[in-house]
Amino acid sequence: MHHVRDTLGLVLLICANLLFSGFARATEAQCGSAPPKIDDWEVARPDEVSFDASTLCKIGTMLAASDRQNLHSVVVVRRGKLVYEAYTAGSDYKWGTDLGVVTYDATMQHDTRSVSKSVVSLLFGIALDRKLLTGIDMPVLLFFPDYADLKTPQRERILLRHLLTMTAGFAWNEDTAWASDANTERKMYESPDPYRYVLERPVIYDPDERWQYNSGATALLGAVLKKSAGEPLRDFAKDALFDPLQIRDFEWMAMKNGDAIAGGGLRLRPRDMAKIGQLVLNGGEWQGRRIVSETWVKESTKPRFEGWNPMRYAYQWWAGTSKSADRTFDWTAAVGLGGQRIFIVPALDLVVVTTAGLYRDESQSYYVRSILEDNVLTAVRDLAP
Numbered sequence: 001m002h003h004v005r006d007t008l009g010l011v012l013l014i015c016a017n018l019l020f021s022g023f024a025r026a027t028e029a030q031c032g033s034a035p036p037k038i039d040d041w042e043v044a045r046p047d048e049v050s051f052d053a054s055t056l057c058k059i060g061t062m063l064a065a066s067d068r069q070n071l072h073s074v075v076v077v078r079r080g081k082l083v084y085e086a087y088t089a090g091s092d093y094k095w096g097t098d099l100g101v102v103t104y105d106a107t108m109q110h111d112t113r114s115v116s117k118s119v120v121s122l123l124f125g126i127a128l129d130r131k132l133l134t135g136i137d138m139p140v141l142l143f144f145p146d147y148a149d150l151k152t153p154q155r156e157r158i159l160l161r162h163l164l165t166m167t168a169g170f171a172w173n174e175d176t177a178w179a180s181d182a183n184t185e186r187k188m189y190e191s192p193d194p195y196r197y198v199l200e201r202p203v204i205y206d207p208d209e210r211w212q213y214n215s216g217a218t219a220l221l222g223a224v225l226k227k228s229a230g231e232p233l234r235d236f237a238k239d240a241l242f243d244p245l246q247i248r249d250f251e252w253m254a255m256k257n258g259d260a261i262a263g264g265g266l267r268l269r270p271r272d273m274a275k276i277g278q279l280v281l282n283g284g285e286w287q288g289r290r291i292v293s294e295t296w297v298k299e300s301t302k303p304r305f306e307g308w309n310p311m312r313y314a315y316q317w318w319a320g321t322s323k324s325a326d327r328t329f330d331w332t333a334a335v336g337l338g339g340q341r342i343f344i345v346p347a348l349d350l351v352v353v354t355t356a357g358l359y360r361d362e363s364q365s366y367y368v369r370s371i372l373e374d375n376v377l378t379a380v381r382d383l384a385p
Contacts (some may be wrong), residue, residue, distance in 0.1 A: 031057035035085050038106060040246045040287070041271060044081040046379070051076075051083060055379035060086040062375065070361070071339060072104045073270045074371055075353040077278055082271070092357040095253045095265055109251060109267040110355040113336030116252075116266035117218045119237065119276060121164065121316035123225055125284075125296030126240045132228040136161040140168075140199075143224045147199055154203040160224065162207040163217040164315040165304055169205035170198065172214045185215045185263075194255055195223050211305035211313055215263035218316065219255075222262025233260040244291045245279065247272045264336070270353045273334075277342040277351035280332060301332045311335075322369070324377035331372075339364045343372050348383075352376050 032053035034043040046053040059074050063086055070091060076084040089103040094111060104110070112119075127133045140158045141151060154169070162168040174185035184201070191197040198216035205212075222233045229236040234252045237260075242250055250272070253265030260266075268276075279286050280301065283294040303312035303319035311320045311333075318333045322345075334342040339356025352372050358364035377383070 031060060031084075035082050036106070039271060041077075041082040041274075042080060044079075044083050046076075046083045049078040049081060049083055050381040051078065052379045052381055056084050056376065059084070059371065059375050060088075063088040070357040071367060071371070072102075072110060072355045072357060073353070074375075075270045075274045075351075076376055077274050077351040079349050080278060080282075082274070085270070087270075090357050093359065094267070095261070104355075106271060107249075107269065109249060109269055110340070111336070111338070112266045112268055112273060112334075112340050112355075113264045113338055114215070115268075115273065115276075115334040115336040115340050115342060116262065116264050117215075117316040118334035118342070119241070119266055120218055120221050120225070120233075120262050121300050122276070122279070122292055122296075123233070123237055123241060124164070124221060124315070125292045125300060127225055127228050127236075128296060129293045130240075133160075133224075136164060140220060140224075143227050144195060144199060147196055150196070150199050152203070154206075155199065158203070158207050160221070161315075163221050163224075164300075165208075165211065165313060166214045166217050167205075167208045167211050167305060168214070168217055169203045169207055169209060170201040170212075170214060170216065171204045172201060172212055172216060174213060174215060188216050188219065189255055189261070192256055194219055194257060194259075211307060213308070218263035219261075221316075222260060225262075226259065233262060241291065244289060245272070245275045245286050247275060270355050273340075273342050273353045273355075274351050276334065277344045277353065281344050281346060281349070281351055322373045322377060324373060324380070325383040327383055329377070337364075339368045341368045341372075345372075348377075348380060350376070350380075 032046060034045050037043055046056050063071050072090050073087045085106060087104040089101055092099045092102045137159050139156060141156055158168045172184050173182050176182045178186055188194045188197045198220055225236060226233050249269055251267040252260040255261055279291060280297055284290060284292040284297045300315035301317045303314050305313045307313035311318045318335050321328050321330055329345050329347050332344045338359040339354055341354045343352040354368045354371050
């Protein structure tokens with residue numbers, strides 16, 4: 001029975017990609033046109049913002065290629081204008097629930113996974129701007145008085161900034177297989193009290209001593225935001241961030257306790273992911289409206305620790321570099337499992353978004369980096385200093 005179901009799924013996936021391949025070829029001649037005006041994005045032709053349209057338009061054909069069949073979308077914004085988008089069909093999951101083969105388009109949500117963490121960072125900055133928090137050097141346990149039994153000298157030294165940089169020092173392992181008994185992220189989500197689960201973990205490093213990827217830290221940040229704002233994280237995000245960005249279509253998946261999965265449960269349209277990137281590129285403004293302070297945007301995207309090589313880690317944001325035409329470009333990125341990315345390249349006034357279903361593919365980082373480096377940067381006409 002499993003063999004029949006798996007075979008049927010493979011046939012459906014192949015058929016969907018064959019259909020999209022034909023669509024990509026049929027529309028390649030029209031690709032140099034401006035994307036459709038279906039929301040509040042300003043749109044432009046690629047050549048109007050110094051892109052070589054023929055090079056950029058190869059992305060659509062590449063997405064349909066058999067070895068890239070689970071890259072789902074690419075969105076490109078330059079100089080504040082949406083200039084390119086491509087969508088395809090592929091297998092996908094909604095926070096672990098198998099969706100089968102999905103034929104994506106510009107109107108559809110996609111898991112962002114740990115891109116959610118960077119959104120939490122923006123919300124944290126807004127909370128600081130609104131004086132809902134007095135700073136990032138507040139002790140974490142101050143926000144969890146019900147856990148007085150967990151107080152130790154080590155835990156009392158953990159500050160909000162250590163959660164933001166993932167340097168709190170908790171014993172934590174989410175690098176292992178999801179089903180593994182050693183996976184602390186899975187155990188946190190299965191716990192009836194995920195915040196206690198994180199805080200009662202042994203503290204094995206001094207704060208700031210060692211960077212270690214920890215979705216539990218982001219879960220605690222989400223709880224702090226909920227307590228400080230006096231409303232659920234979803235509602236605070238809607239009121240403080242999504243409504244000003246005119247993001248009307250989002251979903252934030254919940255943990256067993258009903259709270260939003262701060263570290264990975266957000267679902268957005270790729271076009272709206274690009275708004276997050278443009279907000280950061282603009283130093284906290286969207287279409288002339290200040291949403292988060294420029295000071296926070298600069299501080300939160302400043303790399304502070306070595307993360308997963310070759311990237312560095314900031315306050316729930318990543319930083320890296322890419323080369324093109326003998327030039328090196330710094331970028332900031334929101335990074336989610338499976339190929340979810342928001343790349344922000346300030347020197348080129350550029351935002352690139354990818355979504356994918358490469359959750360178990362060890363080459364996922366290579367594929368999405370190649371979109372940026374081999375497809376988008378090579379299409380930029382004005383790379384010369």
